[in-house]
Amino acid sequence: MIGDFFFAPFSEFSFMRRALVGCLALSLGATPVGVFLMLRRMSLTGDAMAHAILPGAAIGFLFAGLSLQAMTLGGVVAGMAVALAAGFVSRSTVLREDASLAAFYLISLALGVLIVSTRGSNIDLMHLLFGTVLALNNDAIVLIAGIASLSLLVLATLYRPLVLECLEPAFLRSVSSLSPLTHHAFLTLVVINLVGGFHALGTLMSIGVMILPAAAARFWARDISTLIGIAVGLALLGSYAGLLLSFHADLPTGSCIVLSIGALYVVSLLIGREGVLTNWYRSTRHLEA
Amino acid sequence: MHDVALEFVDLTLGYESHPAVHHLQASIPRGALVAIVGPNGAGKSTLLKGVAGILAPLAGEIRLQGCARKEIAYLPQIVDMDRSFPISVFDLVSVGLWRELGTLGGLNRQQRQRVSEALAAVGLASFGRRSIGSLSGGQLQRALFARVRLRDAPVILLDEPLTSVDVETAHTLLGVIRQWHAEQRTVLAVLHDIDQVHQHFPHTLLLSRELVAFGPTRESLQPSNLLRARQLTEAFDEHAHACQRHASEAA
Numbered sequence: 006m007i008g009d010f011f012f013a014p015f016s017e018f019s020f021m022r023r024a025l026v027g028c029l030a031l032s033l034g035a036t037p038v039g040v041f042l043m044l045r046r047m048s049l050t051g052d053a054m055a056h057a058i059l060p061g062a063a064i065g066f067l068f069a070g071l072s073l074q075a076m077t078l079g080g081v082v083a084g085m086a087v088a089l090a091a092g093f094v095s096r097s098t099v100l101r102e103d104a105s106l107a108a109f110y111l112i113s114l115a116l117g118v119l120i121v122s123t124r125g126s127n128i129d130l131m132h133l134l135f136g137t138v139l140a141l142n143n144d145a146i147v148l149i150a151g152i153a154s155l156s157l158l159v160l161a162t163l164y165r166p167l168v169l170e171c172l173e174p175a176f177l178r179s180v181s182s183l184s185p186l187t188h189h190a191f192l193t194l195v196v197i198n199l200v201g202g203f204h205a206l207g208t209l210m211s212i213g214v215m216i217l218p219a220a221a222a223r224f225w226a227r228d229i230s231t232l233i234g235i236a237v238g239l240a241l242l243g244s245y246a247g248l249l250l251s252f253h254a255d256l257p258t259g260s261c262i263v264l265s266i267g268a269l270y271v272v273s274l275l276i277g278r279e280g281v282l283t284n285w286y287r288s289t290r291h292l293e294a
Numbered sequence: 295m296h297d298v299a300l301e302f303v304d305l306t307l308g309y310e311s312h313p314a315v316h317h318l319q320a321s322i323p324r325g326a327l328v329a330i331v332g333p334n335g336a337g338k339s340t341l342l343k344g345v346a347g348i349l350a351p352l353a354g355e356i357r358l359q360g361c362a363r364k365e366i367a368y369l370p371q372i373v374d375m376d377r378s379f380p381i382s383v384f385d386l387v388s389v390g391l392w393r394e395l396g397t398l399g400g401l402n403r404q405q406r407q408r409v410s411e412a413l414a415a416v417g418l419a420s421f422g423r424r425s426i427g428s429l430s431g432g433q434l435q436r437a438l439f440a441r442v443r444l445r446d447a448p449v450i451l452l453d454e455p456l457t458s459v460d461v462e463t464a465h466t467l468l469g470v471i472r473q474w475h476a477e478q479r480t481v482l483a484v485l486h487d488i489d490q491v492h493q494h495f496p497h498t499l500l501l502s503r504e505l506v507a508f509g510p511t512r513e514s515l516q517p518s519n520l521l522r523a524r525q526l527t528e529a530f531d532e533h534a535h536a537c538q539r540h541a542s543e544a545a
Binding site for chain 2: 044162163165166168169171172173174175176179180181183223226227228229231232
């Protein structure tokens with residue numbers, strides 16, 4: 006009976022199994038990237054880049070319809086272009102990086118919606134904006150899993166410089182010449198994970214599986230390796246709960262997944278080790294030394 | 295003639311083509327413990343940035359003898375560190391071993407032992423597992439000294455390392471500096487406390503945009519030199535006043 010509730014949707018329906026596999030891969034790859042995005046105070050940058058992917062995917066759609074390869078390529082090119090252009094503008098003008106990113110992503114978003122609506126239907130637009138986690142085909146799953154594997158490999162290789170780049174960039178530059186490589190490799194990881202996430206959750210919510218678990222885990226963990234572990238755990242749990250909720254209550258899947266992780270965030274915010282209630286409770290007592 | 299570690303050859307360093315260090319000519323012997331002393335705005339920090347390779351010379355050059363740029367350990371006055379970052383004191387200090395570990399290497403037992411020893415040497419033996427956000431300013435400075443210690447650097451640059459620490463911390467850190475000196479490392483430290491300089495630093499470079507004196511501390515810091523250092527910055531101030539007058543006339 007209980008088993009039916011928790012497992013039957015996945016044992017009976019292959020589209021639910023595919024959705025679950027896609028979400029597991031996203032949680033394993035995109036969430037650790039999201040942790041670094043948060044620690045580099047780039048959470049909103051990630052959000053802006055997610056929006057910037059839309060026109061690229063839309064141009065791919067324009068040429069090839071709902072083709073996985075064309076939309077992926079378009080999304081990666083557009084995401085990288087906006088990331089690099091925003092960095093260039095902030096280095097060479099008075100405009101800060103956040104403002105220049107906002108400018109680029111607003112232009113991109115408007116352009117993307119325009120392109121899709123001139124050639125496609127509203128359903129196509131919804132597809133791009135909110136993803137199709139219940140309609141992932143084999144190619145899409147292989148793509149998402151491939152991106153997750155590559156992300157873990159790159160993160161493992163560049164872990165130490167990446168931590169230092171967040172913590173104390175001047176020290177990294179003083180001991181190593183890896184700083185520019187680390188920065189650009191990381192931006193690339195952000196873009197390809199957003200594109201991977203976009204097939205499942207759409208451009209608007211692909212950032213959700215990156216930032217929300219990271220932010221929630223920050224209330225539990227005091228060092229970065231624990232932080233990454235907890236964030237991945239929360240992402241897996243949230244994805245599973247979201248899929249179940251969406252199946253049983255017949256609600257949009259992408260929103261259910263992001264909302265489930267969001268619920269875990271609120272719980273962590275309240276009762277996590279560094280959460281609001283815990284800190285309040287702790288402030289009423291202290292150790293002897 | 296001493297073995298030379300660092301040579302400043304007609305060195306001019308500055309910002310937006312305004313010189314902060316002007317035509318400096320000096321040779322730092324290997325293994326010397328040198329205090330860099332001078333009024334505010336004398337170019338002391340600028341000189342260290344130049345040696346660390348953060349600031350390129352406007353003219354002249356800095357010659358490093360038998361030491362690569364990346365081997366120099368530089369501790370800036372204000373460390374640009376995200377102190378809310380979730381990392382333990384032990385992990386922060388252990389990146390001092392970067393040259394041995396590189397990007398991928400993990401710490402073996404002997405290296406962990408050395409990190410613990412470095413923490414103990416600055417009086418932070420029981421702080422390894424704390425997160426860096428829980429450290430006070432003085433404790434963080436101790437941790438950064440422990441990290442410099444692990445870098446095993448032939449040349450060490452310290453920018454006002456004792457300015458915002460209490461007497462006890464200063465005592466501990468001066469002990470670490472003396473040990474570096476005993477190990478034949480070349481140490482350049484910007485300091486403001488003249489008594490500390492007299493007590494602990496055999497050599498002093500008195501800087502006031504231009505070189506005023508470099509040699510044994512007692513000679514460098516004699517009253518006539520200190521007076522000259524003050525006059526040079528006063529001259530510098532007058533110049534600044536002239537520029538302001540000019541600007542207000544124009545306006």
